[in-house]
Amino acid sequence: AQKITQTQPGMFVQEKEAVTLDCTYDTSDQSYGLFWYKQPSSGEMIFLIYQGSYDEQNATEGRYSLNFQKARKSANLVISASQLGDSAMYFCAMWTGGTSYGKLTFGQGTILTVHP
Amino acid sequence: KAGVTQTPRYLIKTRGQQVTLSCSPISGHRSVSWYQQTPGQGLQFLFEYFSETQRNKGNFPGRFSGRQFSNSRSEMNVSTLELGDSALYLCASSGTRGNTEAFFGQGTRLTVV
Numbered sequence: 001a002q003k004i005t006q007t008q009p010g011m012f013v014q015e016k017e018a019v020t021l022d023c024t025y026d027t028s029d030q031s032y033g034l035f036w037y038k039q040p041s042s043g044e045m046i047f048l049i050y051q052g053s054y055d056e057q058n059a060t061e062g063r064y065s066l067n068f069q070k071a072r073k074s075a076n077l078v079i080s081a082s083q084l085g086d087s088a089m090y091f092c093a094m095w096t097g098g099t100s101y102g103k104l105t106f107g108q109g110t111i112l113t114v115h116p
Numbered sequence: 117k118a119g120v121t122q123t124p125r126y127l128i129k130t131r132g133q134q135v136t137l138s139c140s141p142i143s144g145h146r147s148v149s150w151y152q153q154t155p156g157q158g159l160q161f162l163f164e165y166f167s168e169t170q171r172n173k174g175n176f177p178g179r180f181s182g183r184q185f186s187n188s189r190s191e192m193n194v195s196t197l198e199l200g201d202s203a204l205y206l207c208a209s210s211g212t213r214g215n216t217e218a219f220f221g222q223g224t225r226l227t228v229v
Contacts, residue, residue, distance in 0.1 A: 101166065
């Protein structure tokens with residue numbers, strides 16, 4: 001069975017500082033992908049970054065980077081230069097190979113609060 | 117390019133009623149997935165449709181059903197509503213990159229009273 005674990009229920013960061021949100025995953029599949037999403041209080045799930053299991057480079061998207069450590073089965077999100085608008089819930093999610101069409105397994109989320 | 121559109125944004129229904137939610141994917145995307153989000157259970161996968169065919173289904177009772185039309189728009193239906201069905205329902209669309217992309221709509225917040 002696939003599982004995503006986010007061990008930080010809440011995180012606090014000062015504006016303009018960097019923050020790392022933890023995500024570990026469990027799967028026996030060799031082919032899988034990892035996502036990070038941001039969910040503000042409005043409810044929309046906003047795509048941030050994606051990393052495939054065969055991607056050799058860590059994914060980056062602007063201020064977001066994914067620290068992918070395959071052997072440790074971790075896919076931590078790093079947000080550089082935090083902004084007040086980054087305050088939201090953050091979810092790590094995974095799809096696995098085979099016939100898991102459209103199915104993402106989500107972690108429980110981490111609430112990030114950015115202080116001015 | 118328009119994103120994923122879900123309608124309505126908010127719904128209040130009474131126990132025992134049924135409800136239909138709509139999701140219009142990103143233009144050109146043929147896969148639509150549905151998720152239920154509750155504080156207690158988190159995000160759970162309901163089902164996925166591709167070219168009008170259900171390819172995958174989560175562990176939900178038969179009261180939850182869906183369909184997809186030839187223009188890729190999808191609807192999900194919940195019959196005989198229960199209080200526990202109160203949730204945020206999110207849909208995601210994926211295109212040619214298949215499982216490597218999933219863009220979500222703003223969700224429909226359903227309250228059952």
